[in-house]
Amino acid sequence: MSKFKSFALGFGLFLIVVIGVAIWLASPWFVLLALAVAFAAWMFATRRGQQTASVTQVGVSTLRQRLGSSSVIVLGIAGVVAVLVAMLAMAEGYRQTLQASGSEDTAIVLRGASSAEVMSTLGNDAIQVIQQVPGIAKGSDGRPLASAETVVAANLPIRNGGPDEDGSVQLRGVGPQAWLVRPNLKITQGRKFEPGRREIVVGSGAQRQFRGLDVGKQVRIGSDMWNVVGVFHAGDANDSEIWADAEIVAATYRRGSSRNSVIAKLENPQAFKAFKATLAADPRVEVETQTTLDYFSKQSETMTKVIRAIGMVVGAIMAIGAVFGALNTMFATVATRAREIATLRAIGFRSVPVVIAVMLETMLLALLGGLIGGALAWLVFNGYTASTIAGGVGQLTFAFKVSPDVLWTGLKWALAIGFIGGLFPALRAARMPVTDALRSL
Numbered sequence: 001m002s003k004f005k006s007f008a009l010g011f012g013l014f015l016i017v018v019i020g021v022a023i024w025l026a027s028p029w030f031v032l033l034a035l036a037v038a039f040a041a042w043m044f045a046t047r048r049g050q051q052t053a054s055v056t057q058v059g060v061s062t063l064r065q066r067l068g069s070s071s072v073i074v075l076g077i078a079g080v081v082a083v084l085v086a087m088l089a090m091a092e093g094y095r096q097t098l099q100a101s102g103s104e105d106t107a108i109v110l111r112g113a114s115s116a117e118v119m120s121t122l123g124n125d126a127i128q129v130i131q132q133v134p135g136i137a138k139g140s141d142g143r144p145l146a147s148a149e150t151v152v153a154a155n156l157p158i159r160n161g162g163p164d165e166d167g168s169v170q171l172r173g174v175g176p177q178a179w180l181v182r183p184n185l186k187i188t189q190g191r192k193f194e195p196g197r198r199e200i201v202v203g204s205g206a207q208r209q210f211r212g213l214d215v216g217k218q219v220r221i222g223s224d225m226w227n228v229v230g231v232f233h234a235g236d237a238n239d240s241e242i243w244a245d246a247e248i249v250a251a252t253y254r255r256g257s258s259r260n261s262v263i264a265k266l267e268n269p270q271a272f273k274a275f276k277a278t279l280a281a282d283p284r285v286e287v288e289t290q291t292t293l294d295y296f297s298k299q300s301e302t303m304t305k306v307i308r309a310i311g312m313v314v315g316a317i318m319a320i321g322a323v324f325g326a327l328n329t330m331f332a333t334v335a336t337r338a339r340e341i342a343t344l345r346a347i348g349f350r351s352v353p354v355v356i357a358v359m360l361e362t363m364l365l366a367l368l369g370g371l372i373g374g375a376l377a378w379l380v381f382n383g384y385t386a387s388t389i390a391g392g393v394g395q396l397t398f399a400f401k402v403s404p405d406v407l408w409t410g411l412k413w414a415l416a417i418g419f420i421g422g423l424f425p426a427l428r429a430a431r432m433p434v435t436d437a438l439r440s441l
Contacts (some may be wrong), residue, residue, distance in 0.1 A: 021416045021419065021420065024412065024415075024416055024419075025409075025412055025413070025416060029408060032412075048350060048352055048353050049353075051350065051353035052352075052353040052356045052357050052360070054353075055353050055354060055357035056356075056357040056360045056361060058357075059357055059358070059360075059361040060361060060364065063361075063365075069329045069332060070329070070365055072325050072326075072328075072329050073322075073325060073326045073329050073330075073362065073365045073366065073369060073418075073421065074365050074366075074368050074369040074372065075369065076321065076322040076325045076326070076369065077322050077326075077365075077366050077369030077370060077373065077414050077417050077418070078369040078370070078372040078373035078376065079318065079322070079373065080315055080318040080319050080322050080369075080373065080413065080414070080417065081369065081370045081372075081373025081374055081377070081410040081411070081413060081414050082373040082374075082376045082377045082380075083311075083314060083315060083318060084311055084312075084314070084315035084318075084373075084409070084410055084413055085373065085374055085377035085378075085381075085402060085406055085407060085409075085410040086311075086377050086380075086381045086400070087307060087308070087310060087311025087314065087315070088308060088311050088406045088409060088410075089377065089381050089382065089400040089401055089402045089403070089406050090307050090311075090381075090386065090400050091303075091304045091307035091308045091311065092400075092401040092402075092403055092405075092406055093386075093398045093399050093400045093401040094300060094303055094304055094307065094388070094396070094398050095300045095304045096398075096401055097236060097237055097396065097398035097399070098236075098237050098296040098297070098299055098300035098396070099293065099296055099297055099300060100235060100236040100237075101234075101236035101237040101238060101292065101296045102291065102292030102293035102294070102295060102296040102297065103291070103292055103293055104269040104272070104291050104293050105265065105266045105267075105268055105269045105271075105272075105291075106181065106263065106264065106265055106266065106291065106292040106293075107263070107264045107266055107272055107275060107276070107289055107290065107291055107292065108261055108262070108263055108264075108289075108290055108291075108292050108295050109122070109130050109261060109262040109263075109264065109279065109287050109288070109289050110122075110260075110261050110287060110288045110289075111286070111287060111288065112286035112287055112288050113288065114288055115298075116299065117149075117151045117260045117261045118151055118153075118260065120260050120261055120288075121258050121259075121260065122148070122258060122259050122260070122261065122262065122287070123257070123258055124257040124258065125284070126284070126285045126287065127148045127259060127262055129282060129284050129285050130146065130262045130264070130279065130285065130287070131144050131146040131148070131262065131264075132144070133264075133275055133278050133279060134274070134275070134278065135266055135267055135271035135272075135274050135275035135278070136264045136265065136266060136267070136275070137265045137266060137267045139177070139180055143177070144177075144264070145177060145180050145181055145264065145265035146177060146181070146262055146263070146264040146265070147174060147175060147177040147178040147180075147181045147262065147263045147264075148175065148246065148259040148261075148262050149172055149173060149174050149175075149178060149246060149259055149260060149261055149262070149263060150172070150173035150246050150249050150250050150253075150255055150258075150259050150260055151170060151171070151172055151173075151260045151261070152170075152171050152173075152249065152253050152255075153168050153169070153170065153171070154168070154169050154170075154171045154221045154222065154242065155167070155168060155169075156169050156210040156211070156212070156213070156219065156221070157210065157211045157212065158209065158210060158211065159208065159209060159210055159211045160211075161211070167209065167210060167387075167395050168395055169206055169209070169210060169240070169241070169242055169395060170240065170241045170242070171200075171221065171241070171242045171243075171244060171249060172241050172242070172243050172244075172249075173243075173244055173245065173246035173247075173248070173249030173250060173259075174243055174244075174245075174246050175195075175245070175246050176195070178243070178263070179192070180265070181263050181264070181265045182234065182238065182263075184234050184235065184236075185232050185233070185234040185238060186232060186233055186234070187201070187230050187231070187232050188204065188231050188232060188233050189215050189230060189231040190215040190216075190228075190229050190230030190231060191229055191230050192229075192230055193229055193230070193243070193244055193245055194229075194245075195245050195247070196245060196247070196248070197227075197245065197248070198224060198225070198226050198227065198244075198248055199226065199227045199228075199229045199244065199245070200219075200221075200226045200227070200228055200229070200242050200243065200244045201228075201229060201230035201231065201232050201242070201243050201244075202228060202230075202231055202232070202242050202243075203231075203232060203233070203234070203238055203239035203240055203241050203242065203243075203397075204231060204232070204233045204239050205239035205240040205385075205387075205396075205397030205398075206239070206240050206241060206242055206397065207231055208385065208397060209240070209387050209395060209397050212228075213228055213231075213242075214228060215228055215229065215230060215231060216228065221242075221252075222252055222253070224252060226244065237296065237396055239397060240387070240395060240396045240397045246259070263292070269291075272291055275289070276289040303388070315413060319413065319416075319417050322417050322421070323417055323420050323421050325421075326362060326365075326366070326417065326418065326420075326421025326422065327421050327424060327425065329421075330358065330361075330362055330421060330422055330425035330426075331424075331425045331428065351431075354426070355426040355427060356426070357426075358422055358425060358426035359418075359419065359422040359423060359426045360422075361422065362418045362419075362421050362422025362425075362426075363415055363418035363419060363422060364418075365418065366414045366415055366417055366418025366419075366421070367411070367414060367415060367418070369414055369418075370410055370411045370413070370414025370415065371411070373410060373414070374402075374407045374410045374411065377402055377410070378402040378407070381400045381402060382400060382401070382402040383399050383400065384399065384400045385397060385398070385399050385400075386398060386399075386400065
């Protein structure tokens with residue numbers, strides 16, 4: 001019966017710890033800040049809190065004597081946090097790059113039930129209807145700022161890759177209105193392509209990713225040679241694309257007068273609802289209308305979740321190893337300090353201060369490890385450029401973003417590992433019979 005009771009108590013404690021850690025990881029920063037302030041007030045205002053501070057001070061003062069064993073905790077947790085932050089920074093960079101491509105005052109119109117440009121086809125009649133819908137802003141020449149665009153995939157040799165190593169790039173066929181719809185897109189080298197010519201301008205990200213996209217060179221796309229006449233930069237997903245004249249692209253890929261999408265610059269964000277409602281009520285067209293902000297946010301959701309999930313799984317596996325390392329180290333520390341802890345309890349220190357002091361010591365080491373891991377991830381990965389397939393068409397080039405939220409998540413994981421690693425050694429220290437501990441050394 002006693003064994004069953006011990007098992008039940010241990011299992012119950014395990015469930016409480018798991019639930020507590022889950023709540024901790026899900027809590028916003030201001031809740032955790034409030035808990036930290038309340039804990040600090042408890043330490044300064046109560047007798048047990050002051051005892052906890054005294055025991056913690058004694059433990060921290062002996063860390064130099066236990067430098068080797070303490071470094072096991074610090075380095076183990078630093079490794080976990082560095083890997084976790086790197087994976088989350090990848091997801092954050094991918095998400096920010098796609099979301100930066102959209103805005104609330106720009107709409108994208110696709111064929112009905114299409115979830116991406118590559119899946120959509122709009123005929124010329126539908127395009128003419130869309131471009132005349134009220135709510136679209138007008139250019140200086142009085143024409144609607146609506147760009148009918150074709151999107152296809154092209155294979156190009158990867159920069160620094162093998163002789164036969166190709167990658168997929170998104171080739172976008174556009175007209176003059178495309179530049180007005182995206183005012184943030186600027187030519188940084190060369191010039192824009194001329195309509196009717198087999199010329200291309202390349203995004204700065206695509207130029208870094210693929211070979212042969214320097215201004216003045218020729219590159220084979222499909223069965224034809226194209227002249228590279230310019231490089232543009234937008235700071236978003238467009239940087240991973242190649243642009244050319246829509247009529248030439250459509251003729252090359254036998255698309256006729258059809259296009260994949262229409263991008264429209266609206267008069268203001270409030271005009272979107274009326275713009276969408278007008279198209280939904282028009283029997284001549286069956287289309288899906290979204291703001292470009294919503295469209296690109298949805299495009300980033302799946303990949304962002306996948307990258308974050310992989311990061312969490314890898315981080316959890318590494319965290320288990322770090323927890324066991326912390327447990328072994330702190331159990332050894334408690335055994336070494338058995339007489340010291342017993343003496344404190346013999347002169348009036350309660351069990352609660354001892355438990356909290358041992359846990360605080362472990363969490364301080366975990367915090368140090370988290371700071372080191374976060375700093376390493378920021379130094380190595382912040383701004384690091386990577387690429388992946390996006391939208392099922394071409395490779396998206398993006399930069400890792402080690403944001404404050406990502407660093408904060410890493411620190412929360414570090415403290416959670418320290419909490420678990422210090423809890424059970426702390427309970428052992430508090431339950432150790434005083435007389436046995438005093439005779440142990």
